[in-house]
Amino acid sequence: MLPRGLRNHNPLNIKIGNDWKGEVDNNTDGVFEQFTEDKFGYRAAFIILRKYIKKYGRNTIRKIVDSWSPDGRYLQDAYMNAVSQYTGLSVDTPISFEDKTIMVAIVRGMAKVENGMEVNEIPVCDGYEMATHY
Numbered sequence: 001m002l003p004r005g006l007r008n009h010n011p012l013n014i015k016i017g018n019d020w021k022g023e024v025d026n027n028t029d030g031v032f033e034q035f036t037e038d039k040f041g042y043r044a045a046f047i048i049l050r051k052y053i054k055k056y057g058r059n060t061i062r063k064i065v066d067s068w069s070p071d072g073r074y075l076q077d078a079y080m081n082a083v084s085q086y087t088g089l090s091v092d093t094p095i096s097f098e099d100k101t102i103m104v105a106i107v108r109g110m111a112k113v114e115n116g117m118e119v120n121e122i123p124v125c126d127g128y129e130m131a132t133h134y
Contacts, residue, residue, distance in 0.1 A: 003115040009035035011111035011119055012045040012068075020044045021130075038120075042127020045107055047134055053097045061106065062091040068110070083109035104128055 005013045014020075014033045022040025023033060035041040052058035058067055065080040084091045086109030087102065095102050104124050111119040 003117065004029075004032065005041075005111070005115045006038075006117075006119075008032055008041070009038045010041040010044075011038060011115060012041065012107065013114050014041070014044050014048065018044075038123035039126040039130060042107060042124050043130040043134070044127075045110075046103065046128050046131035049103070049107070050097045050131060053095065059094050059096070060092050061087070061089060061095075064106070065091075065110075079110075079113050082113045085109075086112060100125075100128055 001007075005011045008029055010033050015031060016027065016029075016033055018033075020033060020035070020040065021043065022035045022037060024036055027034045033041070033044065035044070049064065052064055052067055056067075058064050061080050061083050065076055065083065069076055069079050080091045083106060087105040089095070089102070089105075095106070097103060104121065107124050107128075108119055108121065111124070
């Protein structure tokens with residue numbers, strides 16, 4: 001069975017709370033958003049990350065994970081180190097939302113942490129492109 005985030009087409013496990021393009025009509029999860037396709041889950045994630053970076057200055061893996069996963073220092077450290085290792089970037093390297101290659105790598109790394117498995121790059125790239133036109 002696929003992990004919850006992948007079953008929900010919400011690979012970064014975004015909690016219910018906003019109206020998103022591509023949401024299912026009747027959410028059966030109760031905690032996390034459910035989307036009709038992965039690309040919509042990635043789109044939502046990129047929109048949130050763009051806001052983190054541009055509005056709040058959370059422009060490093062450390063700052064992103066501190067906000068994304070506020071469940072305790074040990075879990076955050078493991079999360080950010082896994083994303084750092086996945087991307088090859090230091091946790092404190094400044095990033096730009098406009099750098100598609102880096103953003104796709106970060107989101108793929110986050111999805112791997114959230115779901116315990118590698119995710120396909122194509123819907124991640126589709127989600128990025130959709131988010132840049134939002």
